[in-house]
Amino acid sequence: MQQCAEAAPDQGAASRVYPEVFAPMALDQSFVGRSYPPTEPYEVGREKIREFAEAIGDDNPVYRDPGAARALGYPDVIAPPTFVFSITYRAAGEVIGDPALGLDYTRVVHGDQRFAYRRPVRAGDRLTVSSTIESIKSLAGNDVLDIRGEVRDADGEHVVTAWTKLVARAAEPPAARDGHAEDARDRTTAVGAGERV
């Protein structure tokens, strides 16, 4: 979670300048299709939903008032559409942190996010997430990883699927950092990075 950022600055400037020297080691394609075991259940609480709704400034009563939720046909308060990301991203962390995959998570930023819902997440749900690596690509020196998270409830019923695209930016070459015109710009490619040459 802590290395997820959304900045999308100039991509791979460094590797375009020095492609033959600094071409990054591509991630192992054999990880495509790999699935990770379901996470321990996350229990969705009314107060957590309320807290999230307040944080996004959304006063829709269906997030707070069980009566309002029942009036729309739900058994309890429901969560805003993006609430479930907190749960799926935690699950994706197991993939990102898998030492066998070898992703440098200090260089990872969030590229795309998509959800497909069978039903809204609601208070009382006990949700598990099964993550699968859908694709691994190398674009302009960056590793691009697509992770699918299948979210199921305690009965094993599908609730929502989350697709998360993560981009691990190419490591910048040490040479480019000495007086290179693009140095300042290049620094933005390492959002969240403590790992500076």
Added chain:
Amino acid sequence: MSDVTTPATQGREQDAVGTPAVRPEYAAVEVGVALPTQRFPVNRETLVRYAGASGDFNPIHWNERFARDVGLPDVIAHGMFTMAEAVRVVTDWTGDPGAVVEYGVRFTKPVVVPDDGVGATVEVSGRIAAKDDEERTVRVDLTAVCDGRKVLGMARAVVRLP
């Protein structure tokens, strides 16, 4: 938190708690129609709250020194915060957030949030882009702009209507 800056195109009114008095019906929705644009202010307090509520404590969202250290111009908003706000153009319109069946965005530009007592504002507009008669769903294409720059790409929500 937000104010409607353009008039509702279908005579929609909101009651005190934000639920539309008139919920849109599938048959009455026309492709090409714009949904009410909304403006979402975001300041440092907003980001601290969102960090706590979402569990995303990446310091680029609250620590100016850290953000600059990794080459950002300043603290930036969580992309997922912007994503959460953008879909409100849809959920405020339908009144039923559980009717969203699909939602996706691309994070194209960061929302920079200066500590200047003002912060930033994300303006989100939406347009009915397609209807699916079989599923009784409509696709809403969203545009999110901050400082004159699009901060989301391919922002689309599919919602089922009664």
